[in-house]
Amino acid sequence: MPASIIDGKKIAADLRKDMKARLSGRSEGDRPGLAVVLVGDDPASAVYVNQKEKACREIGVNSFMHRLPGDTGRGELLALIGRLNASREVHGILVQLPLPEGIDTKEVISAILPQKDVDGFHPYNIGRLWSGESTVAPCTPMGIMALLDSTGIEMKGLETVVVGRSNIVGKPAAAMLLSRHCTVTMCHSRTKDLPDVVRRGDIVVAAVGIPNFVTGEMIKPGAVVIDVGINRVDGALVGDVEFEPALQRASFITPVPGGVGPMTIAMLMQNTLQLAGV
Ligand code: GUN
Numbered sequence: 001m002p003a004s005i006i007d008g009k010k011i012a013a014d015l016r017k018d019m020k021a022r023l024s025g026r027s028e029g030d031r032p033g034l035a036v037v038l039v040g041d042d043p044a045s046a047v048y049v050n051q052k053e054k055a056c057r058e059i060g061v062n063s064f065m066h067r068l069p070g071d072t073g074r075g076e077l078l079a080l081i082g083r084l085n086a087s088r089e090v091h092g093i094l095v096q097l098p099l100p101e102g103i104d105t106k107e108v109i110s111a112i113l114p115q116k117d118v119d120g121f122h123p124y125n126i127g128r129l130w131s132g133e134s135t136v137a138p139c140t141p142m143g144i145m146a147l148l149d150s151t152g153i154e155m156k157g158l159e160t161v162v163v164g165r166s167n168i169v170g171k172p173a174a175a176m177l178l179s180r181h182c183t184v185t186m187c188h189s190r191t192k193d194l195p196d197v198v199r200r201g202d203i204v205v206a207a208v209g210i211p212n213f214v215t216g217e218m219i220k221p222g223a224v225v226i227d228v229g230i231n232r233v234d235g236a237l238v239g240d241v242e243f244e245p246a247l248q249r250a251s252f253i254t255p256v257p258g259g260v261g262p263m264t265i266a267m268l269m270q271n272t273l274q275l276a277g278v
Helices: 008-023 043-059 074-086 105-111 123-130 139-150 170-179 194-198 243-249 260-275
Strands: 033-039 062-068 092-095 159-163 183-187 203-206 224-227 231-233 236-238
Touching: 008 043, 008 139, 008 260, 033 043, 033 074, 033 260, 043 062, 043 260, 062 074, 074 092, 074 105, 092 260, 123 170, 139 170, 139 224, 139 260, 159 170, 159 194, 170 183, 170 203, 183 194
Parallel strands: 033 062, 033 092, 159 183, 159 203, 203 224
Antiparallel strands: 231 236
């Protein structure tokens, strides 16, 4: 029997609806505020930032968009972050990544006040996440956890394989899975015998950014497969998992698009409300 498809689009839409209801009736001055900083003209980043702006509008979050040219200097960017840190209207600050070459990403992220770090990328919040303290956590892994929860499976003790070790997805996803008592293996493009490692996974989270990197035969029968990849191949969006063969082996699987993608933005909205104390 093919896997059940986890409908991230619907789950995210329900979450947004719930948040919109929680914010309804608020005057503009009483709404949460999210500042989004985009530097340069990376086309994918421009699309993501537009989606974030649209979600803010839908839910009733004030959005403060700052689209800066690619040659914006370090001082100017840090000064903007300083102003956003000080603004009473801004509860969350997001700097869209990747930043253009030549900008020190670590320095920029570290300049955001941890209590306004809506992405959970500040070293202070990363440390809290790995210490198991409640914190604002990165949006994509939070979306992954919500999708796993939606399946109703008991995660405790399960073998979980995370493919990809990025700071945005793989590493924080591993921290969250550990806190839910999973046995977590992290692997990546240089892992030896990767197929054998992935085959151990009762849960597989694929976040390497390489189309069809995880093939169907690497999926343990009955596994839950979360595909974080968004790769453009011949004009179509494909994930990091070879979908059709994996569908035949898994118990649950996320589609691309319509799986993890919409959840990231829903979780961004959730984090913004949390930082605003809603
Ligand atoms: N680029 C890709 N994903 C993300 C994200 O979740 N947050 C930010 N700031 N940039 C990203």
